[in-house]
Amino acid sequence: xxxxxxxxxxxxxxxxxxxxxxxxxxxxxxxxxAREPALHAFILRTEARALADAAASEARWRNGTGRxxxxxxxxxxxxxxxxAGIATTAHSRLLQDHVPADDGAxxxxxxxxxxxxxxxxxxxxxxxxxxxxxxxxxxxxxPWNTECSAAGSSSGTGVAVAAGMILGGTGSDTGGSIRTPxxxxxxxxxxxxxxxxxxxxxxxxxxxxxHAGPMAWTVEDCAILLQAMAGHDPADPASADVAIPDYxxxxxxxxxxxxxxxxxxxxxxxxxxxxxxxxxxxxALEVFRGLGAEIRDVTxxxxxxxxxVGMLVMLAEAYAVHEPWLRTRFNEYGELFRDRMAxxxxxxxxxxxxxxxxxxxxxAEMAAAMAECDILVTASAPNEAPKLASVAKWLxxxxxxxxxxxxxxxxxxxxxxTGYTAAxxxxxxxxxxxxxxxxxxxxxxxxxxxxxxxxARRPAISG
Amino acid sequence: MQxxxxxxxxxxxxxxxxxxxxxxxxxxxxQGYATIEAMLARINRTRxxxxxxxxxxxxxxxxxxx
Numbered sequence: 001x002x003x004x005x006x007x008x009x010x011x012x013x014x015x016x017x018x019x020x021x022x023x024x025x026x027x028x029x030x031x032x033x034a035r036e037p038a039l040h041a042f043i044l045r046t047e048a049r050a051l052a053d054a055a056a057s058e059a060r061w062r063n064g065t066g067r068x069x070x071x072x073x074x075x076x077x078x079x080x081x082x083x084a085g086i087a088t089t090a091h092s093r094l095l096q097d098h099v100p101a102d103d104g105a106x107x108x109x110x111x112x113x114x115x116x117x118x119x120x121x122x123x124x125x126x127x128x129x130x131x132x133x134x135x136x137x138x139x140x141x142x143p144w145n146t147e148c149s150a151a152g153s154s155s156g157t158g159v160a161v162a163a164g165m166i167l168g169g170t171g172s173d174t175g176g177s178i179r180t181p182x183x184x185x186x187x188x189x190x191x192x193x194x195x196x197x198x199x200x201x202x203x204x205x206x207x208x209x210x211h212a213g214p215m216a217w218t219v220e221d222c223a224i225l226l227q228a229m230a231g232h233d234p235a236d237p238a239s240a241d242v243a244i245p246d247y248x249x250x251x252x253x254x255x256x257x258x259x260x261x262x263x264x265x266x267x268x269x270x271x272x273x274x275x276x277x278x279x280x281x282x283x284a285l286e287v288f289r290g291l292g293a294e295i296r297d298v299t300x301x302x303x304x305x306x307x308x309v310g311m312l313v314m315l316a317e318a319y320a321v322h323e324p325w326l327r328t329r330f331n332e333y334g335e336l337f338r339d340r341m342a343x344x345x346x347x348x349x350x351x352x353x354x355x356x357x358x359x360x361x362x363x364a365e366m367a368a369a370m371a372e373c374d375i376l377v378t379a380s381a382p383n384e385a386p387k388l389a390s391v392a393k394w395l396x397x398x399x400x401x402x403x404x405x406x407x408x409x410x411x412x413x414x415x416x417x418t419g420y421t422a423a424x425x426x427x428x429x430x431x432x433x434x435x436x437x438x439x440x441x442x443x444x445x446x447x448x449x450x451x452x453x454x455x456a457r458r459p460a461i462s463g
Numbered sequence: 464m465q466x467x468x469x470x471x472x473x474x475x476x477x478x479x480x481x482x483x484x485x486x487x488x489x490x491x492x493x494q495g496y497a498t499i500e501a502m503l504a505r506i507n508r509t510r511x512x513x514x515x516x517x518x519x520x521x522x523x524x525x526x527x528x529x
Contacts, residue, residue, distance in 0.1 A: 208518060237524065308502035315499075330483050342492055343499055345480035354506045356516030363517055393491070397498035398464070 007221040011069035021072025025054035028074040041159040045119040053116040071114025079120040080203035104201020113228040121156030132334040143459035148385040151184040153177040158185035168216035176403025179415035183380035186426025194410030195240035198233030206317040219445035223247040250439035256292030261373035270303035280418035280427035307400035312355040319344030380415040380428035412438040466497040
């Protein structure tokens, strides 16, 4: 086994009897022990559970009942995913002692697939708007440079995957919370089509924008995780009853003839990304062109329109979720979440409805663009990870982000690494696909990773 | 960015939430409300009256499937 196996590599070794799930789990636990003091990726480590899961997996493989490519693979869950008998805090003082009775739907699915659970991972408080320094746990640090931000809100997952503590993990994405930490930590993260993965048993933020999704070192590993996570759940009213394809098999086939539309104005003028990010996108488009894809430009409404709709809907819905606690336990929240959320209480019902009517326009606009393109491309983030520091409270509302459009429209969107800055910080591109054509997005991302060498580099941290 | 709403009018609006805001918190939220005003201004209000929202109510979505 190499020092940083992907899920696909480890699964092949385990299935061939050349790698023990217990050995792999001990390898990851040792790395967690060595690196966690500097990275703060975990809220809770569950070593005993991990070793029990690994032993059970090993027994299954030994007696010929291995469950597939995730059986014996060490993962961890963002700490908004309910885990039976294990604290689920949402990185908040308000849920510090919250121990769910049941696993969430995705946690249950991944456990059934045989995964080994190493613990619960840091997030922004209730998956919104950090980093915060006044919570019971510190924000994670970026493994490529521990002075830098890990983004969020699925920050712990991004950090733990990049640092090789786990081989994959779960995230959630309401406005970019899978894709931005994937970008800053140099990994792959998929926000699937809205409705593809059940939200049951995940602490809600904004029900019409919340998505669960996989995060891993490679796109192929995201496909393997998605296979176990996706599927209809009658308990989730937004869950789609659609056929689930073989995502890993669909990675083959290349991108020849794929029509890629570049939403150039998003990242070149609406919010201009920095030179390194723009260079990464331009070089990635040349890779796709060289592989046979057709590249064209696409024009949509200004990025700020998507941001306004997404943020107003999100604040209104999240305020409704949190209103009882905001009224009675206001100062137990971290300051950032508390004050930003308070503004959600000032959005009138008529404003919310107008935002939803505009959302319908934007969904139609995106659908029309995708009638002519198989993939749309923009940045994942305007720059590489900045220094980890307190952020201006209202900056989040002032500055449109590149990830919100796919939450507003529900389209699948993948962030993947396009290289590194001169200082060694990861860069990222975002690929957006048609609803329920997540396999096409994954295929394009996998093809790009196979054609480039970015996955060969890992953070140079000790331990 | 300065809010268009006056501090006095904002205080009336904020009081309707029932949140236990201190005077300092109220002042800070008033400043932050300018960002909400800017986003609200981007939402087109001159729409056909029959325009539907993105979320559609489906009566059959809640009972057992046939």
